[in-house]
Amino acid sequence: MSIVSAMKRVAGAVVAGTALAVLAIGGPAAAEGIKVGFVYVSPIGDAGWTFQHNLGREELEATLGDKVETTYVESVPEGGDAERVIRKLAADGHSLIFTTSFGYMNPTIKVGKMFPKVAFEHATGYKRSKNVSTYLARFYEGRYLTGVVAGMVTKSNKIGYVAAFPIPEVVRGINAFTRGLRSVNPAAEVNVVWVSSWYDPGKEREAAETLIAQGADVVTQHTDSTAPVQAAEDRGVYAIGYHSDMSKYGPKAHLTATTHHWGKYYVNKANEVMAGKWKSGDTWGGIAEGMIKLAPFGPAVTDDIKKVVAEKEAAIASGALHPFAGPVKDQSGAVRIKEGEVMSDGDMLGFGWYVEGVIGELPK
Amino acid sequence: MDGWDTALAILVATIRAGTPLVFAAIGELVTEKAGVLNLGIEGMMLIGAVTGFIATVVTGNPYLGILAAILAGMATSLIFGVLTLSLMTNQVATGLALTIFGIGLSAFIGLSYVGTPIDGLDPIAIPLLSSIPVLGPLLFNHDIMIYGSIALFVLVGWFLFKTRAGLILRAVGESHDAAHAIGYSVLKIRYLAVMFGGATSGLAGAYLSLVYTPQWAENMTAGRGWIALALVVFATWRPARVLVGAYLFGFITIIGLHIQAMGADVSSHLLATLPYLATVAVLVIISRDATKIRLNAPASLGRPFHPTA
Numbered sequence: 001m002s003i004v005s006a007m008k009r010v011a012g013a014v015v016a017g018t019a020l021a022v023l024a025i026g027g028p029a030a031a032e033g034i035k036v037g038f039v040y041v042s043p044i045g046d047a048g049w050t051f052q053h054n055l056g057r058e059e060l061e062a063t064l065g066d067k068v069e070t071t072y073v074e075s076v077p078e079g080g081d082a083e084r085v086i087r088k089l090a091a092d093g094h095s096l097i098f099t100t101s102f103g104y105m106n107p108t109i110k111v112g113k114m115f116p117k118v119a120f121e122h123a124t125g126y127k128r129s130k131n132v133s134t135y136l137a138r139f140y141e142g143r144y145l146t147g148v149v150a151g152m153v154t155k156s157n158k159i160g161y162v163a164a165f166p167i168p169e170v171v172r173g174i175n176a177f178t179r180g181l182r183s184v185n186p187a188a189e190v191n192v193v194w195v196s197s198w199y200d201p202g203k204e205r206e207a208a209e210t211l212i213a214q215g216a217d218v219v220t221q222h223t224d225s226t227a228p229v230q231a232a233e234d235r236g237v238y239a240i241g242y243h244s245d246m247s248k249y250g251p252k253a254h255l256t257a258t259t260h261h262w263g264k265y266y267v268n269k270a271n272e273v274m275a276g277k278w279k280s281g282d283t284w285g286g287i288a289e290g291m292i293k294l295a296p297f298g299p300a301v302t303d304d305i306k307k308v309v310a311e312k313e314a315a316i317a318s319g320a321l322h323p324f325a326g327p328v329k330d331q332s333g334a335v336r337i338k339e340g341e342v343m344s345d346g347d348m349l350g351f352g353w354y355v356e357g358v359i360g361e362l363p364k
Numbered sequence: 365m366d367g368w369d370t371a372l373a374i375l376v377a378t379i380r381a382g383t384p385l386v387f388a389a390i391g392e393l394v395t396e397k398a399g400v401l402n403l404g405i406e407g408m409m410l411i412g413a414v415t416g417f418i419a420t421v422v423t424g425n426p427y428l429g430i431l432a433a434i435l436a437g438m439a440t441s442l443i444f445g446v447l448t449l450s451l452m453t454n455q456v457a458t459g460l461a462l463t464i465f466g467i468g469l470s471a472f473i474g475l476s477y478v479g480t481p482i483d484g485l486d487p488i489a490i491p492l493l494s495s496i497p498v499l500g501p502l503l504f505n506h507d508i509m510i511y512g513s514i515a516l517f518v519l520v521g522w523f524l525f526k527t528r529a530g531l532i533l534r535a536v537g538e539s540h541d542a543a544h545a546i547g548y549s550v551l552k553i554r555y556l557a558v559m560f561g562g563a564t565s566g567l568a569g570a571y572l573s574l575v576y577t578p579q580w581a582e583n584m585t586a587g588r589g590w591i592a593l594a595l596v597v598f599a600t601w602r603p604a605r606v607l608v609g610a611y612l613f614g615f616i617t618i619i620g621l622h623i624q625a626m627g628a629d630v631s632s633h634l635l636a637t638l639p640y641l642a643t644v645a646v647l648v649i650i651s652r653d654a655t656k657i658r659l660n661a662p663a664s665l666g667r668p669f670h671p672t673a
Binding site: 043045046047160166191192193194195196197199200201202203205206207209210211213214216225226227230248249359360361363364 | 369370373377380381384471478479481572576577578579581582583584586587588617618621622624625626627628629631632633635636
């Protein structure tokens with residue numbers, strides 16, 4: 001092969017390559033449809049955090065049909081691997097990418113700088129940039145309502161709470177639950193057991209069994225497995241799930257669950273990108289925005305309870321009721337939020353103390 | 365008598381929490397006594413757990429599930445056996461690979477079974493004995509796998525130290541060259557020991573997915589295979605100490621949960637660490653004699669066997 005023909009070949013390849021690149025760049029911008037990418041931290045499974053995000057993705061596809069094409073990557077470890085996956089999605093022509101775990105924060109910001117034309121949405125983080133938004137759900141509003149249910153169902157006035165790690169997010173949930181609980185049943189108390197793991201079915205089950213053995217007749221959880229619901233079913237007491245409807249693990253025991261719904265948000269963001277109106281921002285949506293809902297009630301929840309919960313749900317949605325509206329007392333009885341005041345978002349994000357009604361010390 | 369009830373609940377929960385460790389650690393002890401270090405327990409447990417679960421869903425019979433878990437554990441260990449014994453790959457690297465393989469494969473084959481409900485094994489109350497106050501519910505009202513784990517422990521202790529076959533197995537673990545020179549088939553004995561370890565790891569997994577938390581969820585062993593592995597070493601390859609260590613680990617985990625549930629002011633981080641610290645401390649103290657450790661540790665552990673002549 002002569003040098004000239006070799007050069008021709010190289011030139012041909014360069015031209016072809018450029019044409020492909022133009023096509024690739026031109027594709028998403030010119031066509032009506034866009035490609036939307038999702039990065040999940042765990043397998044989708046059939047319940048839990050990632051499962052709910054995937055329901056949101058399915059809702060996005062069902063609502064916008066041909067206008068969107070979605071891609072997801074599951075079980076992406078937080079850290080170096082995440083950056084590679086996010087970069088790949090951006091390079092493959094996705095114009096909107098949702099990264100759905102806290103640990104993707106720095107990789108998302110980093111890849112965001114490399115692809116300034118792509119819109120990034122990072123769940124649960126606090127770092128934003130020109131093309132990286134953050135979003136989070138006010139799940140504590142749901143926790144408050146499940147507390148109301150627990151307060152009206154319990155006979156022993158002892159509620160068991162299986163929790164993962166003493167970080168503000170979890171403490172906020174415990175406090176909101178306790179506020180809801182005592183709004184209808186001031187004599188009820190919450191016992192917390194920390195299992196030091198987000199996911200360990202065996203240990204979560206033993207923690208629930210322990211709480212039940214000590215007299216709890218309703219258990220709830222801030223961990224990822226369905227084992228606590230199963231333990232409650234086996235022991236003939238009640239359970240409140242988290243993330244997803246867990247009723248099939250405890251048809252009799254399951255009262256309800258706080259569940260996350262991202263579909264509406266995902267549809268809105270995709271529409272904004274297609275209309276060229278997407279802007280970076282911070283969203284913290286709750287019941288009013290449809291991001292938080294209660295799972296269908298179990299057979300043990302009476303119509304009276306449903307009525308009270310519905311009233312409170314409407315009040316939270318309208319803004320008339322706030323789970324942390326003063327007076328809010330801590331465990332010592334000292335007033336932390338005065339009457340007529342409402343806890344600020346900043347204070348809620350940094351929760352480091354228990355409200356009145358939680359038993360035991362918060363681990364430091 | 366509230367105090368009695370609580371104490372009983374703690375002890376029963378201790379047995380439940382310790383049982384998967386007993387299964388996995390006893391099998392690994394036999395494997396290591398034959399001179400093979402298999403770090404793949406976690407992977408074999410997961411494959412046992414998922415296979416036992418699927419077999420139970422399909423046949424509706426948890427006993428067939430247990431059998432399937434045993435066979436699946438053995439089959440998985442056979443992969444390890446072929447690689448390390450016949451092809452003489454590095455045992456540490458192969459064992460680690462087996463764990464990673466088991467995590468991935470179990471997740472893959474269990475995908476459509478996540479969230480399928482099953483009826484777990486019911487406890488079998490032994491007539492008369494189970495009606496003795498306190499002792500009855502503590503010792504004679506368990507499911508068949510817990511009785512089985514105790515039987516397995518007795519059997520392995522007897523086999524290793526009271527039978528000729530056990531002596532040969534230990535000889536292979538001490539000096540495979542000497543055993544080979546006398547005329548024992550080192551490879552055959554090691555294959556059997558590895559497969560025994562696989563079978564009990566499968567049982568440990570089945571205990572988790574059929575009894576402890578009757579469901580299949582990805583990676584549901586949550587590191588118990590590694591704890592079993594550490595127990596064997598800290599118990600200096602003695603079956604009785606393995607049993608003590610497994611129950612001690614379970615006991616301190618459960619006590620920690622009860623202390624928290626009572627609202628005592630103890631750091632949850634400390635309570636989460638305590639089972640590891642206390643188990644290691646107790647086993648180190650009861651096995652503090654350095655000479656005896658050297659006597660108990662299989663001298664050929666982890667070394668590949670090259671048959672000469």
